[in-house]
Amino acid sequence: MRGYRPLRPDRDPFHRPPAGFEHRPPGALLRSRVVELAVFGVVPLRVSAWQLLYRSCDLNGEPEASVTTVLLPRGATPDQGRPLVSFQCAIDALAPQCFPSYALRRGARSLGAIPQLEVPLIAAALARGWAVSVPDHGGPGGRFGAPREPGYRALDGIRAALAFGPLGLDASTPVALWGYSGGGLATVWTAEVAARYAPELAIVGAVAGSPVGDPGAAFVRLNGTLFAGFAMVFLAGLRRAYPQLEPVARTQLRARYLDMLAKAEVGATLPLLARLAGRDVGRYSDHDVDTLMRLPQMQSVIADIRPGAVAPEMPLLIVQGVNDEIIAVEDIDALVDRYTVAGAQVHYLRDRLSTHLPLQFIAIPAMLDWIADRFAAIPAPTGTRTVRSVAATRRALRGHRAMARLTARLLAGQPIRPEPLAPQSDRPSRHPEAVRLTGS
Template sequence: MSCLRVIVFALLLVCPVAMGEAAAEPPAPAAPAIPGLPALPIPTDGGSTLPDLQRWIDGVIPPPPIAAGPQVPDPMQEAATLPPALAALRQASAPSAIGDPIFDAWPANLDDYAPGELVEVRDVSATAVPLVLVPIRQALLLKYRTTDSRGAASYATATLIIPATVWPGPGSRPVVVNNLPIDALGRACTPGYTLAHGWSPNTSITDFLPPTTQLATLRGYAVLVPDHEGPWMAYAEPYVAGHAVLDAIRAVRGLRPDEFGDSRFGMTGYSGGAIATNGAVKLIESYAPELAGSIVGAALGGVPADYEILGRSMNGNLASGVFLAATFGVGRERPEILASMNNLAQWAATSPLKDLCGSVFGAVGVLMLPIDIAAKIPDPLHSEVATEIYDVTRMAGMRSAAPLYIYNGEQEFWIPAEGARNLYREQCDLGVSAVYRSVPGEHIIAGALGYPEAMIWLDQRLQGMPANNEC
């Protein structure tokens, strides 16, 4: 039986156990599921069988062969500090190249660049115009230096869309920073790749709905769309995303200082885009203090602000595919997560699954797999590794340097309002001007119902109106 068949067979066997099915009476020990291999553990009255199941998975499935291949640059120099097997696994789990150097190629002498300094600029108007749908003067793909989660030099890309019309208001043209919910593991899934190469099956509908880019452009604002997961596609890692967003603003100001050097910048982000927005506003004071007066507000909704809460709400249900992908995305920057993966998860992490877009891995949620089947440690969501990740990604006590508009669905079951309300109370206690709106509905309905007022609030900030404080 091939390794792929073993993996599929293991998943089929695991699902009923992981989902809580049990015999009416404690059964006798099972015969081996496959001749010569350990028996699949069967639930008894003795409690959870998941640790036994984890051991069974590693007994059935060998570790993947990790062949030597092109090395992804490692700015964290993890290869020098990690055990060799883990360093090799991290390299093998990196996103695949997509054949375009502006996204793939690690710039030479990147340490010599300042954060936000431009590395390359490409005019992508020809491919972006049919997708933006409203008149624009130019679309520019920017590649710039940024900083990873550990403080080392990295790079990111972003697309600047400039309206065809002259800015009718006073001062410089404002810029909407549209932090889209990229929610993806592959480089071909980013909005920058779509705008540079045209519509593809990897393009997410959330790149266009709600139509923030179109409405802002018609309003006369420029729009900046960062690819905020960085070159490692570190989905859901807030430091990577926050740095990439702030450095995108620096790149725009450096590209055309006469046009955008004095512009107001306002951010918006929903769901995965809220991770980037939250990370960015909390990093302004420590990472980009010169932008504090230019970033006039941030509207964020459906906010995944606390991954400990998400571990309770998204694990082992229809959201589990997204939860597993986000855990792996954070693990690309924080290899302690990769070190906790069992052989089954390592096969997935080094297979074509590592390049999936959100619309694909989201469908995996129909299996409702708990994260335990991907781990080799018992109760992984309450482990020391998990506690450390919760503390780091929560970014607790970090103050936003911009006014905030926070909204969340009151009936939200996958990204509960508890996290957004806690964020609002935290920022109020830190002296931030903030507004919170509880919106009817779950994630999709709340996103639609909360969007208009959030955009009105952001528009007022870009027009120079002071933010109202409801703390």
């Protein structure tokens, strides 16, 4: 395998669906393969991993084939009592080298792709003994920012994983959803569409860290700032999902900005952020950003891409930094309010100390423990809490010690196997159904 380079999804025959796939039901498994994964494409990730091609659909219900990467702890045997986590990466890009199905593979050339930074979260779920599905939720066209369709792809990826024999799962397998930032947005879309699109799935909870809340407001706020590249990649993705935006872009934006949008379609996220920092759409138009956003065509899209109109039926944990420099806490407050008014069961943790990227890692133990409690059928808490730090509990500190050991194993290329259960002294008592749901 030395020197091996996997093919990018746009060049890889595995990603091309067989003839007639559109007549298969959503989630139907089309093909599979064993893959090798690696930290930053270099240090082998010692887990069992496969990729599944399956039938799904886009925003408009048009059939398409999508891919998820499914993982088990190293040496794990099929076990019907094993739960499944669908982890939605913060892809935050349109370029195929940023899709998890490529960026996570050994030998991938994906420097600057955010999914490579999220390997510790995936490994942490595997270290709990859970199976993990990591879908390419942006689809084969990389439509970053499109609403609802990330949920279709994630849910169909779950269906394909449950039907994939080597995982040993079945229709009764408890499932949790998890994602942060752009992956958090994909997670809330998955939670919103689940009851209608995949009612048969036993989804016990969803964790969404910093899930954007109001993409339109985020675009305006990030435009012209150090993080303007996020806004430009987002606009580039929406042009693919909403054809009515193309004439708006051609008539309202100057050629230089359109050229930058074209470059945003092919570049990895982190280099794009550096290259596009400070870009203000108003400098490349006859109108400022607020005027552009008030155009009728833009208003209809902004309303469509704002989550929160549908209450997810499973419990939610939403985690947000009060001083987040990328996602405004006010947008997440408003999202939680919309969900609560609609009848959703939400536990909202606001962290005073953390900024955006650090919170993703600081909150890992709190997010994992919340998922573990849902798998154990412990009733989910509700309400809003503002805390100094989500890491400042005995349970979280134990989790961080486990994460330190796990990170050392990752960097050393050692196998990822389940750790012994942590002491239960500060955990709530188990719900009577816990034995049945955990397979004990």
